Each structure stands twice: as structure tokens, then as C-alpha cells.
Amino acid sequence: MKVATPTHKAKERNGGPRLSRWTIVSFRKSAKPDKPKADRPRHREAVPDEFLCPVSGSLMADPVIVPSGHSFERASVEACKSLGFVPPALAGDVAAPDFSALIPNHALKSTILSFCRSRSLPPPKPLDSASAHKLVADLMSTQTHRTQMKLARDTVGERRDSVREEREMRGAKAESSRSHHQDPPTANHSYSSSNDSVATTVAFDSTSPLQLAARPSCCCSSSCSSSEFEPLNPAEEGLLAKLKSPLVFDVEEAVIGLRDETRTSEESRVTLCTARLLSSLRPLVVSKYCAIQVNSVASLVNLSLAAVNKVKILRSGIVPNLVDVLKGGFPEAAEHAAGALFSLALDDGNKTAIGALGALPPLLHALRAGNERAQGDAASALYHLSLVQSNRVKLVRLGSVPVLLGMVRSGRLAGRALLVLVNLGSCADGRAAMMDAGAVECLVGFLRRAAGSARDNCVTALYVLSQGGLRFKGLARAAGAAEALEEAEGGSWRAREMARRMVEMMGERREEVEAEDVDWEKLLEAGTPSR
Incomplete structure (x- = not known):
């Protein structure tokens, strides 16, 4: 576009009036016009961190509070619980996060919606289950890769430090030997730096560059006790590595191996029943994969056969998961869950806690509608649990008397x-x-x-x-x-x-x-x- 504008200079022609000279100015539209900072569009303001899910990193549409006090998107928590993944937000707080109770965070949800309305932003949409599982699986694989890379870097660093220490030790020995063979003290200064480097290089090249024999004596002080470096159980370490694997095949192979290992060996039941293994096994009890769920619960039955493990298993927080399996798990897994509760109920210290954790209603349902094996274990579990007064009152209120009398009339498990x-x-x-x-x-x-x-x-x-x-x-x-x-x-x-x-x-x-x-x-x- 061209516009004519008058110039500041003017001339007189033949005594006539002053005329303005017009100059043609061209305005061309540039690709990126310079606008004042005040006219530039404002970028979206930063979203507060408490509005973002620690797992997905997006605005939470359905925030829930876990027992640790943190807020997550519901689908993300359920995916973490299903896959046994510890979110980075909880990695430093608890070793085994508890996702059993999810409380809706209505206050945070309304705050997020108000934030979106005030900024003219669309409200967040809930994360679907498939996307949440894929996201958590990717995080697990990324975390595993980072761990492997860190281990590799640490190993390379250790070898490099070992080589450096070995070189320094040999150089010190060579320097000491030369100082002993020279008579005057000033002879030590007659050697040039090049000679020292040659001597050190020759001494180092005469042996393997990765000799670590002298490392423990160099880095371990006399104050270190041998108990701090006791080796862990190799069988437990191998199982834990597979139980935490993001691959379903590895997890299935681990629970099958654990079940076979603890089927007849009393020693294996005691040595493998550790807090770390129970923590890894707890989310697998409610796995959506049939083989993993069945073998996990069966492994718990085997572990509970050892008297010293009964209280330990109860305190690991795994009983609510067994109750969930008894309510709606796979049929074979539900049978094993009834057997596990029966085995745990044999300990007098567990009876009240098992009843308080909600095991009585599903056991009564299994007694009425389960198969022969589940009915037998449920009846035995109810007998031991009913030795406690609080459980007796609960069973009466649940309507157990007509069910039991019906079994007596039919003669089916009448003795129990x-x-x-x-x-x-x-x-x-x-x-x-x-x-x-x-x-x-x-x-x-x-x-x-x-x-x-x-x-x-x-x-x-x-x-x-x-x-x-x-x-x-x-x-x-x-x-x-x-x-x-x-x-x-x-x-x-x-x-x-x-x-x-x-x-x-x-x-x-x-x-x-x-x-x-x-x-x-x-x-x-x-x-x-x-x-």
C-alpha cells in the first residue's frame, strides 16, 4: 500500500505560495510484525503443581487422596496398584505405598475447575484405564532403563577409580624405591617429570589395567563391620527382580517359581517370607491376569503354613487383598484365598484383626455358594474366627445361623x-x-x-x-x-x-x-x- 505524505521542506516558485512536496511511503506487511509488549497475547499462566497428577503430569479431573496424603488421578493410582509401581512422588516417603483406600478429593477438584473457568480453559477430562496402564508401563520401563544405566556408570566409575588408585600405588612404590637407591637427598630432584611419567607408565602397563585386588584394602576402613556387607538371599533377590519386572511373563514365572519353592520346603517358607517380598506380592494378589493371581494367592497359602509367618503376613497389609479376591477374584484364586484366611486364623493374635478387616461376609458367602473345597476352608476359618467374641456378634448379625442350620439339615459339612x-x-x-x-x-x-x-x-x-x-x-x-x-x-x-x-x-x-x-x-x- 502506498500513501502520499508531505515533506517538511517546501519551496517557493515564482513568488507563489509555498507548496508541500509529497513523498510516497510504502508499507509492507512483514512476516513477524513488531508489536508492543502490551499488545502481544499473554501466554497461559503456569498451572500450580498441586493441580497436576504426579504420574501423568496433567490436570486432574478425578483427584483422589491415598493414605499417604498425596493426591493422584484415580486412573493413575489404579494403574500403579495393578502393576505394582511406586510413583516417584512416594519413592522417598514409603517403601510400599498403600493404595487400598482412595478418598475423592472434592475440594481439589472444585478448585481445579474454578481455575480453568477463570482462565477460559476447557475442564480436564478423566484419564481412561488403558491410557493410564500404558503410561505407567512406560514409566516403569524408563525407570528400569535409568537404573541399569546408573549401575553401568557406577561400575565404570568404580573400575576407573580402581585403575587410578592402582596407578598411584605403583607410582608411589616406584618413587620410594628410587629414593632408597639415591645417596644424596638432592638426587631426588634430578629426575625430570618425563622420567617419572615413563617409570609410572611402564610399571602400570606391566600388569592388567583392571586389577582390583588392592581395592578393598584401600577403601575399607577398620571401622567398617562385616555385618554391614552381609550378602542377601540370592533366591529372594532373583524373585524380587522378576516380581517388579514390567513384563507379565517374568512376573508369572516368578510367582510360579515361588509357589513351587514353598510347596514342601519349610526352610524356604521361612527364608522367603520377608517384608520386601510380601510388599511386592501384595499387588499381584489382585492382578487382572488369572495365572498371576492364582499363583500369588497359592504362594501365600504355602508361606502361611509356617507358624512364624502368620503374624508377619497379616501385618504386611495383604489380608484386604485376599478379601477382595474372595469377593470377586478368579474361582481358583478364591479357593486359595479361603485357605489362606483359614491358615492365618489359626494364630490367636490374628483372629480379631481378620474379622475387623472384613473377611467374615465373603467367608460366609463362600460357605453358602462356593464349591466343596472353598466351603470346607471357609467353614474352618469361621470356626477359628468365631472363637473371638467380637466375631461371634458380627456373624450373628450377618445372618449366619440360618445358613449353618441349613447345612446341618442337608448333612453337607454338618460337623464343621x-x-x-x-x-x-x-x-x-x-x-x-x-x-x-x-x-x-x-x-x-x-x-x-x-x-x-x-x-x-x-x-x-x-x-x-x-x-x-x-x-x-x-x-x-x-x-x-x-x-x-x-x-x-x-x-x-x-x-x-x-x-x-x-x-x-x-x-x-x-x-x-x-x-x-x-x-x-x-x-x-x-x-x-x-x-
Whole structure:
């Protein structure tokens, strides 16, 4: 575009008026015009670090708080939990982060949305599960590569330091030998630096450049104790390396090897049950891969067979994962989970904690709807857990009495169901629930056809119910309990003694009632007033 502009200089022509001279000025549009700083578009302001997910590095759309207090995107945490990855934000705080409880951070979410609205930014979108798993897998592979590179650099550095120390030692020895052979002290200064370097080079080149024999004596002080350098268990180190591998094949191979190693060897169960291994095994218990989940839970069953490991496994925080597997894991893994809980419940110090961690409802469900193996382990676990008063109350409130009585009527695992009923009948709530559900009639009917230990357990359950007072006596008389107890012969001495006491108790009550009836009839006949 061309525009005519007047010039500052003017001339007079023939005495006429002053005329302005016009100059043509051309304005061309440049590729990058210079604009004032005030007119330049402002760049997006920096996003606060607390708004960004430490794993994905993007704005959080669904922030959650983990037990350590950090906030993450929900999909990122779930991916870390599934793959057993420790985020860099937690690497220095805890050795094994706990992702079992995720609390929605509504305050942070609303703050992020307000930030986006005030800056005219689109609200963040939640991260999908597939992208989160891929992102965490890439982080794991990157971290593994960095670790390998660091180890390689450290190894090269150590070798370089060793060569330098070896060279200095040999140079010092050569200098010392020359000083001993020279008579005057000033002879030491007659050697030039080139001669020294030649002597040192020849002495160094005469041996291998990577000799490390003299390194421990040079770098280890006398204050270092041998206990600080004790070698770790090679088997454990190999398993840990594979358990933390980002490759599914390596993890599967590790859990299968752990299961085989601890199947029969008591020594392996004790030596391999370490805090580091349990921490690596905990996320694999709820793995989405069937083989990894099944073999991980089976390995825990083998490890729990050692008495010294039971409390250690419970304190590792792995019981909630076993409960999750029992609720919705693969069928074979759920069977092993019931067995693991049964094994852990054998320790008296674990019973209350297992009940508090939510194991009772899924065990009761497995008892009702599981296969034969899961039902057997669930019944055994419930028996040992019901030895604690707090668990007895919980089982009664969960409606376990009708389920157990149904098993007694059908004869399926009746002996174990009777053992649990005996424990429940030792508390007032349990006795009331059992009598409300028709336990007296059910037990008397089972007693007529039972034999062996099942009959003894049935007598024990009736004896526990007899502590309920007059209500039991009335129900027992209506069901014919006295005749069934008298007909039941054999059994242990304890069962026979309990049966005898119950028969005597019910017989005395019946005689008292008959005597009272006769007396009242006589009194009515003799003293009825006429109207």
C-alpha cells in the first residue's frame, strides 16, 4: 500500500505560495510484525503443581487422596496398584505405598475447575484405564532403563577409580624405591617429570589395567563391620527382580517359581517370607491376569503354613487383598484365598484383626455358594474366627445361623457347621438367634441319625443352648429332646455327661409341672365358690 505524505521542506516558485512536496511511503506487511509488549497475547499462566497428577503430569479431573496424603488421578493410582509401581512422588516417603483406600478429593477438584473457568480453559477430562496402564508401563520401563544405566556408570566409575588408585600405588612404590637407591637427598630432584611419567607408565602397563585386588584394602576402613556387607538371599533377590519386572511373563514365572519353592520346603517358607517380598506380592494378589493371581494367592497359602509367618503376613497389609479376591477374584484364586484366611486364623493374635478387616461376609458367602473345597476352608476359618467374641456378634448379625442350620439339615459339612454353632451359642445373642431359627428342633432331628464326632458336636450344641433357661426347656420338650438324648448311645465321655445332665434337667421340670397340676386341681375342687 502506498500513501502520499508531505515533506517538511517546501519551496517557493515564482513568488507563489509555498507548496508541500509529497513523498510516497510504502508499507509492507512483514512476516513477524513488531508489536508492543502490551499488545502481544499473554501466554497461559503456569498451572500450580498441586493441580497436576504426579504420574501423568496433567490436570486432574478425578483427584483422589491415598493414605499417604498425596493426591493422584484415580486412573493413575489404579494403574500403579495393578502393576505394582511406586510413583516417584512416594519413592522417598514409603517403601510400599498403600493404595487400598482412595478418598475423592472434592475440594481439589472444585478448585481445579474454578481455575480453568477463570482462565477460559476447557475442564480436564478423566484419564481412561488403558491410557493410564500404558503410561505407567512406560514409566516403569524408563525407570528400569535409568537404573541399569546408573549401575553401568557406577561400575565404570568404580573400575576407573580402581585403575587410578592402582596407578598411584605403583607410582608411589616406584618413587620410594628410587629414593632408597639415591645417596644424596638432592638426587631426588634430578629426575625430570618425563622420567617419572615413563617409570609410572611402564610399571602400570606391566600388569592388567583392571586389577582390583588392592581395592578393598584401600577403601575399607577398620571401622567398617562385616555385618554391614552381609550378602542377601540370592533366591529372594532373583524373585524380587522378576516380581517388579514390567513384563507379565517374568512376573508369572516368578510367582510360579515361588509357589513351587514353598510347596514342601519349610526352610524356604521361612527364608522367603520377608517384608520386601510380601510388599511386592501384595499387588499381584489382585492382578487382572488369572495365572498371576492364582499363583500369588497359592504362594501365600504355602508361606502361611509356617507358624512364624502368620503374624508377619497379616501385618504386611495383604489380608484386604485376599478379601477382595474372595469377593470377586478368579474361582481358583478364591479357593486359595479361603485357605489362606483359614491358615492365618489359626494364630490367636490374628483372629480379631481378620474379622475387623472384613473377611467374615465373603467367608460366609463362600460357605453358602462356593464349591466343596472353598466351603470346607471357609467353614474352618469361621470356626477359628468365631472363637473371638467380637466375631461371634458380627456373624450373628450377618445372618449366619440360618445358613449353618441349613447345612446341618442337608448333612453337607454338618460337623464343621455344628462347631461354628457351638461357638455362636456361647453368647446370649447367638442363643436367641438359634432358638428363633428353630435350632432345637433341627439339632434333635439330626441327633437321631448322627453318629461319631458329628453326634458329639450336636450334643454339645444342645448343651450350649440349654443355658438359655425356660425357653430351651419348652422347645426341647416339644421336640422330644429327652428321648433322643437317651437313645443316643456311645460317643465321648464328655458328650454322655452333657446328655445326662440335660435329661435330668428336663425330667425334673416335667415332674414339677405334673405335681403342680395335681395340686391345683384338688384346690379348685375343694375351694371353688358357688355363685
